[in-house]
Amino acid sequence: MSDATLKSLSVLLAEGKTSSIELCQDYLARIQSLNVSLNAFISVDADKTLAEARAADALRASGQGGLLTGVPIAHKDIFCAEGWLTTCGSKMLSNFISPYDAHVIEQFKAAGMPCLGKTNMDEFAMGSSNETSFYGAVRNPWDAERVPGGSSGGSAACVAARMAPAATGTDTGGSIRQPAALCGITGLKPTYGVVSRYGMIAFASSLDQAGPMAQTAEDCALLLNVMAGFDARDSTSLERPKEDYTRSLHQPLAGLRIGLPREFFGPGLVGDTAKAVEAAIAQLRKLGAETVEVGLPNSNLSVAAYYVLAPAEASSNLSRFDGVRYGYRTPEYRDLTDMYEKTRAEGFGSEVKRRIMIGAYVLSHGYYDAYYIQAQRLRRLIANDFSTAFQQCDVILSPTAPTTAFKLGEKTADPVEMYLSDIYTIAVNLAGLPGMSLPCGFDAQGLPIGLQLIGNYFDEARMLGVAHQYQLATDWHARAPTL
């Protein structure tokens, strides 16, 4: 059962061969046995999960259930969920029980999908290894000495370890795709504005986007059908007709033009990752796709632009965590300023503080034009690069991450080294494009390698189709770690 995809679970439920209660009990049992070692979940509440499962079973019995009714899912602890501790991986929110549901949570509740728990993450989604979490690092199910990637590391690890058939994630600079790659699962970041950000704790508002993480592209398509949709409470949510993201899954790849950005296939790409990506390209050609070299000449500036813009927005977004109304407040203080200073010094971890300081700096009087405005210009140039590239191709392909999962502690001393984990993913967020990662092989140490696909705006369905066709022809996505 535990290797089952959402699709197959949905069939089992529809045929009455299992119930939501049964499924949830099984997954909860697996979480209980594995979470001690993997630390993928921050909160698990069996009573809540089972109550939702019972309701889902009743809904199915009444004939009103949908395709995924009864199939459980785990949610990244960045989503506010009513009655659930919602920490965002931070001491700052270690006592925050959300009084309301995020739009994403509402959508899954409406679909009748019980919540298995809240998954661990880098503090306020700032990190590429899950090591910045106040709740401790998540272990990679393929090698417990290694990181699962981040920031949606708990979500990626729990799907890889089959503690949940699917999970939600969020992606600001690669936080769905990079952990999906490092844990050997499939994850998708939609076009900016496709999924409402309402109730998703903000890191960098102009870049943050929620998306699905699961074993297969097909499952991601099914989940995106649930998550996507206009929400008037998010002004950046796009008002578009509802679409079916599974509609292109069965489209053959003949005639598909795949763009290979020369900047992503340079000397930085070496070893097993390079080989696996080359093999994937060969596989796609065999399926009928053509490849074309494209240029993204400004992509080398994306990490620099990102580490101005994202911290700038974060420094402001995180100002509300001040100890006044909710969340952590230092126990002893002399006056208001002392309370603010101690609360924030004690409540935030060092990576969060580093980014707040960078952000405050680049927005300061006298520096704003040199940093923030300049970075916004770069952002436009990077987006223009993609527009030009998409005149020559339908989908862009690259590795998801420069390396496979690295060891815990290996990059914590050097933040820039850590930031470079996202060199292939960050430009996609800056441009607001959809991107996904899917497994395309393993390195010599048996660690999964991820393949990144980047689609044009609102072209998720085609991108998912390419991934699905690839997954029909390969079985990388079906492999699971032995635990």
Next chain:
Amino acid sequence: MQWETVIGLEVHAQLTTQSKIFSGASIAFGAEPNTQACQVDIALPGVLPVLNKGAVERGIRFGLAIGAKLNRINSFDRKNYFYPDLPKGYQISQFALPIVEGGELTVQVVEGGKTVEKTIRITRAHLEEDAGKSLHEDFHGMTGIDLNRAGTPLLEIVSEPDMRSAKEAVAYAKALHTLVTWIGICDGNMQEGSFRVDANVSVRPLGQKEFGTRREIKNLNSFRFMEQAINYEIRWQIEQIEDGHTIQQATVLFDPDSGETRMMRTKEDAHDYRYFPDPDLLPVKLDEDWIEQVRAGLPELPQQKQARYQGEWNLSAYDAATLTGSRALADYFEAVVAGLAKPDAKPDAKLAANWVMGDLSATLNKANLDIPASRISAAQLAGLLARIQDGTLSGKLAKQVFEAMWAGEGEADAIIEAKGLKQVSDSGEIEKIIDEVMAANAKSVEEFRAGKEKAFNALVGQVMKASKGKANPQQVNDLLRQKLNG
């Protein structure tokens, strides 16, 4: 040395929307603390702002009313600072691209008994959200936070430093107050903080081009305090400079009890607000159709009315300005004039103006009522004035009818009838009374004929008295003089 004062004002006008600028919570005044603060207002993790279109519409109305440029694309920025009553740790405001830029307001200032027109340029007006309130009393050394006001829509209206005295500043603030209430974007309630003024005040030697260093007086919530505060500040600054000190840029508060301003903070403590575009809100686009629709819905503005009153009805600039002091007053006045309309001639607007600004205003003041609460309707007043026009009532009798009308005794004609107040204009009847009075006051008659003009007035008084005030005074004058000289 001769000093010149330079004043610029920043006015915060609370907009008349039902709900907040970025959430659906009510903005009604006076609710229990924190009962009108929803999850967006208290800045829970994950919540997002959604712009209230009504606030934008009011911004458009204001821009059109002052002849300003409306920025077809305007946008919101974040102003970052920490304060307990600022839940997000930033205020959403328009910094780089305000909705309104430019425009002007012409005001009347009385100087040395003369009414002078002065045009004040408006720099910009931008939309923003209000903060909550910190309550320092009743919490035993702690501070209470009430977030009901957090997120209330404001239009901040910034003037150029075009005013040269406290009087001019007050005249501008009053004209602005009239305008925002006139076009219905602000209720103007100063006690409840719906219209708050910050005054930037500096002084310089007369003739000097450069401005002096300014100090900003915050949160003036009455015109009287505003005038006191500015005048105090001017005197204080001149004294400082004359004593050899320099003025430090600072923010000050006015204490109405002491009549003095006191320092809140200097420029050194000023925040770096780290403004940047709010990524949660898209730029606001104003399309032409919307602007035209708003324009079509605008009432005739005070200045347009003033021009019309002067041009069409020959009223003085002073009268026109007074009568357009509020929309209700102007509406009332126009209704009275309409009641006096005749098919063949222009209505006597001057007569209407005199009564509305004179007896009616005085009576309302005494009763502490505003014009909408007047006990005499415009139609009733017009009925009374018509009887003055046709000679039925003298001015004196009209006042009696007015009083009776105020007391609720009915229409002018009914009161005249009931009290027998009809003016006597029958010359035979008046002559009869004059004859009687002349006979009874032979001494006065003699004195007049001996050249004492004063005696004439005494005789007129006697005639009026004998007629119980009803004799037409002009006729009494004419006939008496004829008889005395005859």
